Amino acid sequence: MDVLYFAWVRERIGMPRERVETDAATVADLIDELRGREERYAVAFSDMGAIRVALDQDLAELDAPLAGVREVAFFPPMTGG
């Protein structure tokens, strides 16, 4: 699936998007998998209260299942307007 990062999550991970092959069942599982990869992911996902997620461009919860999802996006709380 495609994993996208925005704002300071993007800056901490160091890229705007990547292709991830994963068997993670939920968003939380995917985050655990990424955290285990490299320090920069652990840093980006250190404060889960400040992480929001969208699945195929709809806001979702961290325990949401990933089955059938093509695009996952991680970002901080939104600050529009």
Next chain:
Amino acid sequence: MAVRVQDADFDLAAELRALRDGRRDIGAIVTFTGLVRDMAHGAPIDAMTLEHYPGMTERALEQIEAEARTRWELQASLIVHRYGPLAPGDQIVLVATASPHRHDAFAAAQFLMDYLKSRAPFWKKEGTPDGGRWVDARDSDEEALARWKA
């Protein structure tokens, strides 16, 4: 009913003319324009960059606009939101709502702004003399949203 996400500036008068073009049934139009301020938390701001999530942004704004239409009698509405590098004094966002009655136009405009503040995927980074700083979401914005849920 329209949503636009763009890097270019907008012209309020031209947008209003287009919104009411040829119509004689509109009784009230409320507009809100959000601007980049030159101060935040007592510190000077010399630039602001708005990042967004292309695709999801338009979707989120359309959903928010559709929700407003179920709550109030709206004859027309418009959301224009900019992204990219901006400077103090620049326009960021325009919301316009048209209704036969002022109450609906006022309430819908406020609702649209409250929602897009924390539910549309935009992120602001302020430029300060000490470097760039991502703007934190504010509890007061969540509280503003909560009152519409009652």
